[in-house]
Amino acid sequence: DTEVTQTPKHLVMGMTNKKSLKCEQHMGHRAMYWYKQKAKKPPELMFVYSYEKLSINESVPSRFSPECPNSSLLNLHLHALQPEDSALYLCASSQDAQVDNYGYTFGSGTRLTVV
C-alpha cells in the first residue's frame, strides 16, 4: 500500500459544529503532516507529527486540534471554525521527519466548507 487515504472527501460544517478529518497510511512512515491550501495558493504547513509526537505547530489557531493516535493514523479536530477556514486540507506522510530518502506522499485532500 503506497497511499495516504483521507476522509471525508468533502465536508460542509456550520460555525458551531465539531467535526474531524481523518488521515491514514500503511507505508510504515513515522512522520505525518497537515497542510492547508486556499484556492490558487500553494499548500501551507500546519502541523508535523514525528513518531506520534507533535513536532511542529505553525502557530495554528486552537480551533484546529491535531491528534496522532498511532503511527498510521492522523486526525484533525475542528471546532468553532470561521468561513475563512474553508480550504482544501491535505495530509502527507514521509519515512522520517529528519532523514527522508523517498520524499513525501500526499492524500487527495478534504474539501472543507464552513458556512
Next chain:
Amino acid sequence: KQEVTQIPAALSVPEGENLVLNCSFTDSAIYNLQWFRQDPGKGLTSLLLIQSSQREQTSGRLNASLDKSSGRSTLYIAASQPGDSATYLCAPDLYGGATNKLIFGTGTLLAVQP
C-alpha cells in the same frame, strides 16, 4: 524564512513543445527537493525527488535539475501533451534540526493546447 518562487506563474503552449519550469529558493540548507503536479481541486502527485547530493533526476519525459548552491531547480518537460495540463509545484525540504519542513513554491499553471 524560506521563500520559494516559481517562474513563470502561468504558461500556455501548443502540444508537442518542450518547456522549462523554474524554481528558486532562498535557503540552500535543504535535504532534498520534490516536484509535484496538482490537478484542479485534487491532491498532490509526486513527479520527481532530487536528493541534495544529486544534480538531476529523470522520469519518462520529465527531467529535473538541482543547483543547491545557487538555490535553483528546473523541471524540463519534453514533447508536452494536453494531459500535462496542471499546476506544477516545487517543494524544497528545509533542514529544521529534529524536523524538516517541506515548503511549497508559488506554482506554475500549465495549459497545453491540442
